Amino acid sequence: MAQLAPVPQPIGVFPELIARQTETLILKEKVLSLTGDSFSIKLANGTPILQVEGKILSISGRKTVRDMQGKHLFDIVKEHFHIHTTFAVKDPSDRKIMEVKSKFAILGSKAVATFTSTNGKAEELQMKGNWFDTSADITDEAQGGIVVGRIDRKLLSGKDILFGQQTYALQVAPGVDMALMAAMCICMDEKNNEK
Template structure:
């Protein structure tokens, strides 16, 4: 492992909706994650510019008990990733550690998906 610093996640406080940004090691914004209100469950939209200079919008929706989330490409409707959290496992009960299952579509940056879910989970647990 090369110990490459990929990005930092920072919460921005001067917004109506909960907003996180992912920044590269130089402090340049890679992605912005903004929550929105939903009656049941959770929703957030991530915005970033892909390697071709095109702005991409990913919509994350979670269920009411924070056990699963889906990430979809807003413009194409295609699934990007699915994340689920197992509860009531021995590891969770004894050590308070959760187990996550992550499925990522081919060609999707796994580090980006991990960062998006960290923001989504933090927002839901605030």
């Protein structure tokens, strides 16, 4: 994958997880997870950075995201009673820090994430995927449509077919929050699981 350009201003909520250079994260569903939707998230060099644990029998499909020290960063929950599929990213005190809402698209898929960066700037990132949702670009339209993240789903390995497991490569631009990009990727996976 080609390197992504650095963003002019940092985008994110977790300063300690802002990418310093183009980073590729590997999000892999755990095969034998009892909850069904747990992920390990590692850098391309194998260094683990985040743990995602799905909750058993959760109506909202709650997933808890922790850093490698076990610190609870946020939960991802599906919100009901919306026309379009909507996910909320909530901090440990249950305050919404990001919303990811799918939008109508004739071809492929589209979602918009809204949140406020630590510098106080309101952010809106668009995620546009191809027809089969095997890839998506995450762009910041306010900064000229710059690509801040790129998702590529690895298709049809033996484990994928046998266990229904998904693996994603997520490229994150320098200056962008890796945790929020991972949350957007997980929201895309959850929406795909509904089909």
